[in-house]
Amino acid sequence: MTQNTLQKEENTIWQNSTFMKLFASYSISMLGHWFDMVAIVILFGYVWQANPLVIALIPVAYALPQVLLGQFAGVLTDRYHKVKIMMAADVMTAVLTAILLFTNTPWSVLIIISLRAAVNVVHNPSQQGLIKLVVKEKLIMKAVTLNGTVNQLSKIIGPFVGATLVGLFSPKLCILINAIAFTISACILLFILLNKELNRKTTVPKLVKSSGIGFWAExxxxxxxxxxxxxxxxxxxxxxxxxxxxxxxxxxxxxxxxxxxxxxxxxxxxxxxxxxxxxxxxxxxxxxxxxxxxxxxxxxxxxxxxxxxxxxxxxxxxxxxxxxxxxxxxxxxxxxxxxxxxxxxxxxxxxxxxxxxxxxxxxxxxxxxxxxxxxxxxxxxxxxxxxxxxxxxxxxxxxxxxxxxxxxxxxxxxxxxxxxxxxxxxx
CATH class of the missing domain: 1.20.1250.20 (MFS general substrate transporter like domains)
Structure with missing residues (x-):
């Protein structure tokens, strides 16, 4: 029975329970992210009537932390347990997103967006590393395209549904949905950590981790x-x-x-x-x-x-x-x-x-x-x-x-x- 299960895991990505839980976490957080993006743009452009220069700072607030911290986040994810890093990032993202619900000025929102983006720099390196760790090489293409599909669908569904909800209710409802989405994502990752078998599969072997060199050298x-x-x-x-x-x-x-x-x-x-x-x-x-x-x-x-x-x-x-x-x-x-x-x-x-x-x-x-x-x-x-x-x-x-x-x-x-x-x- 065990041998058959292992064989199935090697032959189809859908039977890889570890990856599917990571995939579910990623899907939920990505959808929440695009709901949030719609809300931010509408708040700045229509509710607060921000000037074009302030609006132009929105992509800067998202991208600048990635530019400054992305490389160092990669070193961090190579050194420590990737699921723990992602879960901590999701929890902090959910908290910062909840704080956005109580902010009423463009500048305070830009600061929180920047902090949230800084927290999230660990996500992509961790996700890439986990795919490498838990997916067989012959199924890597399936894993990469599944994540890509979710990314594109989120870009289509999130703005469409988000804009509809904004029209019916309020931009801050979409922000609340994003906070809930990252909370659910963190709970899924916590389930992986609490399961001894899944935790083992997502742990880099000691021989791989113990490079014996410092942070800057890495x-x-x-x-x-x-x-x-x-x-x-x-x-x-x-x-x-x-x-x-x-x-x-x-x-x-x-x-x-x-x-x-x-x-x-x-x-x-x-x-x-x-x-x-x-x-x-x-x-x-x-x-x-x-x-x-x-x-x-x-x-x-x-x-x-x-x-x-x-x-x-x-x-x-x-x-x-x-x-x-x-x-x-x-x-x-x-x-x-x-x-x-x-x-x-x-x-x-x-x-x-x-x-x-x-x-x-x-x-x-x-x-x-x-x-x-x-x-x-x-x-x-x-x-x-x-x-x-x-x-x-x-x-x-x-x-x-x-x-x-x-x-x-x-x-x-x-x-x-x-x-x-x-x-x-x-x-």
Whole structure:
């Protein structure tokens, strides 16, 4: 009986009880997060009538703690029990979110959002590490795509349902839902800790934890892992360049469409939905695969799809067929889904159990930096040259980068024998 159960756990992700509990915790907290995001935006924009500069600080409050603390959070998650770290973060997040219910000024909310984001920097490195720890390698693709699916569905369902609840009741109801969601998430994680078998499965073996070096040495070692791995470094560099080009433009779509479709303010929402749907479709497709190969082809294809979608928008003129921009954003969404899952899969397969937290922390820090810097660069360029030339240029850059990665796959993404041996040893 035990042998049959073990066999099932090895053959299907749904039979991995440890992962499914972690997955449930992640799903609930992600849905609550997007309810909360809608509430914050509506409070600032409509209830408090905050000026544009203050509203622009909302993404800064979310991203800046990730930039400053993400790498160090990765070291922390490599050193200690990841489930305990996540549970503590969920409890503190729930408390800080509850405090938001009693705040009535934009500045106090920004401070609490920043504190909450600082607490949450440990989540992604811990989650990546736990996938590596409790999921068999042949099922990692299933685990990554399941998390990606929940992430995309949360982005669609959370804002839609959240906005409806805000219209019927109050923005603070969505904040309360988020506090409850993180409390439930913490309770699920507590159940894992109280179960001796699940607790054992989520504990990194002592031989893995006892590296015998200090905190700062481990942090620097994480950077050396990224810099010395050709696959990790090239994929991270390509992703940063791609995301910078994307984020320079996507936040400025209202500027483009108020020029060529001034009577369709709702179009921005439709395009966001089309992009999210495209990403979700791609993730569902990728879920059918057990592993990914030819990383240059996959990342290159994702850049090409995003470049076609974004660059194509720059060629639209007044009187365009309404399904054209929706189709272009759907294509771009396919590329975003392919890029996201491929890069997460690379992090999982190119690291060992004792490295993945640090690598994930470094990656999160770098990605958050692009979130802060790219919109500012894009805003200045668009102010100088206009939205249409920048949109087309970004699309061309992404397409050229994508084609370069496709044709340079064998050179840029060839794994060395040392890396193969190291990953095999870590498994």
């Amino acid at each position: 942090w620097w070692q994480g950077w050396k892992i990224v810099l010395n791995s050709k696959v990790l470094f090239i994929s991270l560099l390509a992703t940063i360049i791609g995301l910078t080009a994307i984020q320079m433009v996507d936040i400025q779509f209202p500027v483009l469409f108020r020029e060529i479709a001034p009577n369709l303010p709702e179009l921005a929402g439709w395009l966001m939905g089309a992009s999210g749907l495209g990403a979700l479709v791609m993730i569902v497709i990728l879920n059918r695969f057990s592993k990914l190969k030819k990383f240059g082809w996959l990342i290159g294809a994702s850049m090409l799809l995003i470049g076609i979608g974004f660059g194509g928008l720059g060629f639209l003129r007044e009187g365009f067929f309404i399904l054209l921009p929706i189709s272009l954003c759907f294509v771009a969404g396919l590329g975003v889904g392919l890029l996201t899952i491929t890069f997460q899969y690379i992090i999982q397969t190119e690291t060992t159990e004792q490295e993945i937290g640090r690598v994930s922390g470094i990656v999160n820090s770098a990605m958050s930096f692009t979130v802060l810097v790219s919109p500012l660069i894009g805003g200045m360029l668009i102010q100088s040259f206009g939205i249409i030339p920048i949109c087309i240029t970004s699309g061309i850059i992404l397409a050229v980068l994508g084609l370069s990665l496709v044709f340079g796959n064998s050179l840029l993404f060839e794994r060395s024998v040392n890396v193969e041996e190291k990953v095999a040893a870590g498994e």
